[in-house]
Every structure is written in C-alpha cells, then in structure tokens.
Amino acid sequence: MAYLVSHPDEVKVISSRFGKGAADIDRYLELDGYKAVQMALQMGSEAVINEVKASNLRGRGGAGFPTGMKWSFVPKESAKPKYVLCNGDESEPGTCKDRLIFEHDPHAVIEGAMIAAIAVNAHKAYIYIRGEYRYLLEIMQKSIADVYARGFAGKNIFGSGYDLDVYWHGGAGAYEVGEESALMESLEGKRGVPRIRPPFPAVVGLWGGPTVINNAETLASVPHIIMMGGQKYADIGTPKNGGTRLFCLSGHLEKPGVYELPMGYNLKKMIYEVGGGISNGRKLKAVVPGGSSTPVLTADEIDIAMDFDSVAKAGSMLGSGGVVVIDDATCIVKFALRTMQFYRHESCGWCIPCREGTDWLNKTLTRFHAGGGLAKDIDNIRYLAENMLGRTFCPLGDAAAMPTIGFVKKFREEFEAHLEGKPCPFEKHGAISQLPVMSH
Amino acid sequence: MNFSDQLEARFADMLGHYPTKRSVLVPFLLYTQDELGYLTDEAIEEIAQRLDLTALEVRNVISYYSMLRTRPAGKYNVQVCTNICCLLRGGEEILEHARKKLGVAVNKGISEDGVFSVEEVECIGACSWAPAMQVNYDFHENLTEAKVDEILESYRKKAQQ
Numbered sequence: 077m078a079y080l081v082s083h084p085d086e087v088k089v090i091s092s093r094f095g096k097g098a099a100d101i102d103r104y105l106e107l108d109g110y111k112a113v114q115m116a117l118q119m120g121s122e123a124v125i126n127e128v129k130a131s132n133l134r135g136r137g138g139a140g141f142p143t144g145m146k147w148s149f150v151p152k153e154s155a156k157p158k159y160v161l162c163n164g165d166e167s168e169p170g171t172c173k174d175r176l177i178f179e180h181d182p183h184a185v186i187e188g189a190m191i192a193a194i195a196v197n198a199h200k201a202y203i204y205i206r207g208e209y210r211y212l213l214e215i216m217q218k219s220i221a222d223v224y225a226r227g228f229a230g231k232n233i234f235g236s237g238y239d240l241d242v243y244w245h246g247g248a249g250a251y252e253v254g255e256e257s258a259l260m261e262s263l264e265g266k267r268g269v270p271r272i273r274p275p276f277p278a279v280v281g282l283w284g285g286p287t288v289i290n291n292a293e294t295l296a297s298v299p300h301i302i303m304m305g306g307q308k309y310a311d312i313g314t315p316k317n318g319g320t321r322l323f324c325l326s327g328h329l330e331k332p333g334v335y336e337l338p339m340g341y342n343l344k345k346m347i348y349e350v351g352g353g354i355s356n357g358r359k360l361k362a363v364v365p366g367g368s369s370t371p372v373l374t375a376d377e378i379d380i381a382m383d384f385d386s387v388a389k390a391g392s393m394l395g396s397g398g399v400v401v402i403d404d405a406t407c408i409v410k411f412a413l414r415t416m417q418f419y420r421h422e423s424c425g426w427c428i429p430c431r432e433g434t435d436w437l438n439k440t441l442t443r444f445h446a447g448g449g450l451a452k453d454i455d456n457i458r459y460l461a462e463n464m465l466g467r468t469f470c471p472l473g474d475a476a477a478m479p480t481i482g483f484v485k486k487f488r489e490e491f492e493a494h495l496e497g498k499p500c501p502f503e504k505h506g507a508i509s510q511l512p513v514m515s516h
Numbered sequence: 517m518n519f520s521d522q523l524e525a526r527f528a529d530m531l532g533h534y535p536t537k538r539s540v541l542v543p544f545l546l547y548t549q550d551e552l553g554y555l556t557d558e559a560i561e562e563i564a565q566r567l568d569l570t571a572l573e574v575r576n577v578i579s580y581y582s583m584l585r586t587r588p589a590g591k592y593n594v595q596v597c598t599n600i601c602c603l604l605r606g607g608e609e610i611l612e613h614a615r616k617k618l619g620v621a622v623n624k625g626i627s628e629d630g631v632f633s634v635e636e637v638e639c640i641g642a643c644s645w646a647p648a649m650q651v652n653y654d655f656h657e658n659l660t661e662a663k664v665d666e667i668l669e670s671y672r673k674k675a676q677q
C-alpha cells in the first residue's frame with residue numbers, strides 16, 4: 077500500500093483519481109473514464125497524434141522524448157502487426173510513481189495504451205509490469221478483464237469497427253528489462269539483453285513489427301490530454317515541457333512522498349516547501365534529481381526549474397522523476413559505491429565496457445571506501461567511467477558512468493578525505509554488504 | 517509432471533496472448549515458482565517441452581532474472597532493499613537487524629526452521645516510503661527495527677497456523 081500525500085502547489089492531472097477508488101471500472105467511468113478513447117476513435121490517427129504533439133508531452137520513463145513525435149515515426153503501412161507496449165518495469169532507484177498509477181488509476185494506463193494504439197493503428201497493446209509488483213499485476217489483470225466484460229476491448233470496440241486487444245505481462249526482476257529493447261526481448265521470453273539500434277522499435281519492434289514503447293505515466297497522461305486538449309495541457313508546463321509529472325521525493329526529507337507538480341517547478345521549493353525541508357534539522361548536501369542514473373547536484377545548484385531542458389542545462393537530467401535528497405551527514409563515497417553496486421548487479425553482461433566497467437568501478441569504490449584508496453584512484457575512477465560513455469548497446473553503461481563522474485567531479489574532497497587508510501569520516505555502518513553477481 | 521489446475525488455466529490463458537509460445541516464459545516461470553517454492557528440474561523440463569525449448573534455454577532465461585531461483589527459499593522470503601533511498605534512511609541497519617533476528621548470516625540464507633529466508637535486494641519501488649522490504653509479494657514500508665520485529669512475528673504466527 078503506497079501512501080498518498082498532498083501539497084497546495086500540486087496540480088492534479090495524473091493523480092486526479094488517486095484515492096477515489098478508480099481501480100473499480102464503474103467508478104472510473106463516473107470519473108470521466110473511457111471518454112477520451114471514444115473521442116480518439118472519432119478523431120482518427122492523425123488528429124490524435126497532433127493533439128499529443130501540441131501537448132508537449134515528453135516521455136516520463138527517463139529520456140524525455142516527445143511522445144507525439146515518437147508515435148509519428150511508426151510507419152502507416154506495415155506488413156507485420158503493430159504493437160503498443162507500456163513500460164511498467166519501474167526499477168530506476170528513486171522512482172516509485174508508476175506504482176501509484178497502477179494502484180489507484182489502472183484504467184488510465186489501459187485507456188492511454190488504447191489511444192496510443194489508435195494513433196498508430198495498432199490492434200494489440202501489452203502492459204508490462206515488473207515482477208515485484210505482483211499486487212499491481214493482479215489489479216491490472218482484473219481491470220483488463222473488466223474492460224473486456226464491458227466490450228471496451230476486443231472486437232469492434234465501442235461499436236467503432238476497430239478491434240483492439242489489451243494484454244498484461246509480468247517481469248521477474250531485472251532493471252535492464254526497463255530499457256526499451258531489452259523489454260521487448262523479455263516479453264518475447266528471452267534474457268533481457270538490448271538490441272542494436274537502428275532499426276528503432278517504432279519500425280522494427282516486438283516480433284519484428286513496428287512498436288510504440290511508452291512509460292506507464294506517459295500513457296496515463298494521454299487520456300487527460302485528449303479530454304482537456306493538447307494546448308491546455310502544454311500551458312501547465314514550460315515551453316517544450318508540457319503538463320505535470322509525478323515527482324518522487326525521497327531521502328532526507330521531512331515529508332517524502334510522490335507529488336504531482338507542473339513541469340518546471342523550482343527544485344529548491346520542491347525540497348524545502350513541498351518536501352518539508354531536510355529531516356532531523358540537518359543541512360542539504362546534494363540532490364540526485366532524476367533517479368540514480370542522473371548526475372548529482374550540489375546544494376548551491378538547486379535553484380533550477382525541473383523540466384528536461386533546464387535540468388540538462390544545469391548538467392544533469394530530469395530522468396524518471398526520482399528526486400533523492402542527501403543531507404550533510406552522508407558519505408558521498410559510500411553513496412557512489414552503493415549506486416555502482418546496483419549497476420554492477422544489473423548490468424546484463426552483453427557489452428564489455430558496461431560489464432567490466434561496472435565491476436571494476438565497484439571493486440575500486442569498495443576498496444576506496446574501506447580506506448584502501450590511493451590518490452591516483454580518484455582520477456582512475458573518473459577515467460574508467462568516462463570510457464564507458466557511449467560505448468554500449470544500451471544506455472545502462474551511461475547510467476552507471478554519468479553519476480560516478482558527477483560524484484568525483486563535485487565531491488573530490490570527500491574522496492580525498494578517505495585516503496591514506498583513514499576511516500570514513502561519516503561512517504556509522506560497518507562494511508558494506510555485497511550482493512552476488514548473479515543471484516541464485 | 518502435472519501442474520495444478522490453477523497453473524494449467526493460467527498457462528492456457530497466457531498462450532492466447534502472444535503470436536509465439538515462448539513469450540509466456542518469464543511470467544509463467546514466476547507463477548510456477550510461486551506454487552512450487554522454486555523452479556525444480558522437473559518443472560524446467562516440463563515448461564521447456566511445452567514451449568518447444570530445451571531445458572538449457574529455459575535455464576539460460578532463469579539465470580537472468582533475479583526473482584527466479586532453482587533452489588528453495590524460506591516459506592517467507594524477506595527482501596530488504598538497501599539501495600540509495602533506503603540506504604539514506606537506514607536500509608542497511610534494517611537488513612542487519614532482520615538477519616540477526618532470524619539467525620541468517622549469508623545473503624539468501626534460510627532460517628533453521630525453514631520459515632524465513634533473508635535477501636538483500638535492489639530498489640523495489642518504495643523509495644518515498646523508505647526503508648522498505650517485501651515479504652514474498654507484500655510490501656512493508658517506513659520501517660523501524662521495532663516494526664520489523666512485529667512484522668516478522670506476524671509471519672511466524674501465520675507459519676504456525
């Protein structure tokens with residue numbers, strides 16, 4: 077059971093049905109559910125894409141790619157069936173927002189996936205949910221069954237003559253499977269290793285057919301866009317960054333939680349007002365603004381607008397919306413190490429720079445944090461990470477390298493404080509626990 | 517080998533979802549594991565046969581996914597997240613506490629009575645409610661050591677029923 081919070085600055089679009097029992101299909105219908113999909117059927121493919129383009133909706137899975145543009149890349153004619161695939165793998169550390177949508181408003185995801193299908197003229201949509209979220213998979217299974225029972229999915233939906241099937245799919249524990257090409261491999265019953273691009277999924281995706289892959293929050297935003305109109309949705313955000321998004325505030329905050337705020341909301345305000353400030357009367361040291369793979373910002377770098385372009389300008393990424401707040405009692409080396417431990421565990425092993433790089437970095441950081449570091453290690457860590465950048469099939473290598481470079485660059489003195497066998501100046505914990513490489 | 521009626525129904529239903537049989541593999545392995553406790557050699561053979569795969573191909577997939585296992589776990593698998601957001605709020609201490617309390621020294625070790633196993637896991641999507649853990653599929657969040665004691669006690673009672 078994920079807890080709901082609220083703050084006066086919130087603009088509730090995606091979360092407008094949270095806490096209102098909308099997992100029940102009748103309740104969802106009372107709350108204007110399944111109206112947007114009927115509108116989309118009337119509007120037709122091109123008009124739907126144009127509306128989504130006008131909304132300036134950008135992917136909430138991490139990369140922030142414009143959704144309408146992504147849909148427009150799908151070829152009109154295709155010999156192979158086309159697909160829509162909803163990415164509900166949600167595994168980027170710091171991110172826990174899709175979970176709330178699946179729990180409180182699962183039909184919005186279904187309806188969004190249906191509208192995406194109509195936009196690209198696909199007749200099958202899959203909703204992939206990570207294995208750990210079993211209770212959410214069960215909610216989704218029931219929701220899909222209810223949709224079929226009402227005749228909203230299957231043959232001739234809403235009497236439109238359009239056929240559209242919706243299916244659930246479950247994972248079994250793997251961060252890399254959230255990467256779009258690995259996601260397709262996983263759905264096809266294989267190890268989740270990435271595919272080389274091009275061709276992009278919009279052209280060659282699931283079983284070789286053109287496939288639109290979108291994050292669950294992205295899709296859940298779509299029915300609202302159709303209902304309120306693209307322009308109105310765009311107006312909520314900043315230029316080129318339409319609407320709202322769910323920000324997952326975590327770490328050393330008085331009021332952590334998932335808050336829906338307009339794109340471009342100020343990060344400092346997010347931390348001190350929405351999140352209630354730093355817990356236990358401590359001071360802010362750093363913020364990881366968009367999930368574990370985004371480069372850290374220092375306490376003086378947080379007076380920025382939280383949209384894709386402004387955070388990029390500040391040298392980081394808006395990512396998946398996970399804002400991790402770190403206080404001044406935390407050891408950054410330890411934090412960097414735990415981050416790397418994760419990437420080393422999750423690297424699928426397909427590309428050498430990622431597989432070896434994460435392992436080397438993990439080993440070096442472990443030794444370093446334990447007091448066995450040498451001065452030259454500091455530059456070596458950065459050098460190793462820089463050599464992973466852009467050299468892998470999928471961005472997991474970058475996701476491991478970018479934050480590491482950031483930690484070294486911005487907190488070099490904390491690395492230096494660990495040199496010459498000195499014990500960690502912050503440490504209250506014992507030796508860091510170690511996960512096995514492959515867990516069996 | 518025979519699957520339960522429930523698992524058979526699940527399999528039949530899922531086969532209808534995809535253009536290729538193999539696509540049922542990952543979720544079906546997890547459902548099978550839920551019934552059997554782990555993926556036994558017989559179950560792997562059976563699933564391979566049904567999907568026109570070799571047992572090796574199935575094992576190759578199993579070894580990729582961290583929730584899938586080919587050895588038993590405790591009746592209740594206690595999975596404590598120590599990833600960044602949980603780390604900041606005491607996840608490592610929670611893991612240590614659970615291990616001590618249940619007398620499980622190694623990662624994925626099983627308690628003497630077989631009721632519990634303890635596993636350190638990566639982010640489970642409870643970051644805003646850290647520290648967090650899952651016991652089998654149930655989420656437990658905003659944990660303290662006292663809360664962990666209570667939770668474990670309630671599972672122990674359940675196991676005795």
Ligand SMILES: Cc1cc2nc3c(=O)[nH]c(=O)nc-3n(C[C@H](O)[C@H](O)[C@H](O)COP(=O)(O)O)c2cc1C
Binds near residue numbers: 139140
């Ligand atoms: C290693 C890795 C993990 C990812 N995990 C997720 C995930 O869990 N959920 C998600 O929606 N996108 C994830 N992504 C991004 C997807 O590849 C893809 O860009 C996204 O699902 C597209 O949807 P969007 O355009 O709606 O954001 C991940 C990417 C990488 C490189």
Ligand code: FES
Binds near residue numbers: 170597598601641646
């Ligand atoms: S970091 Fe522990 S649940 Fe996300």
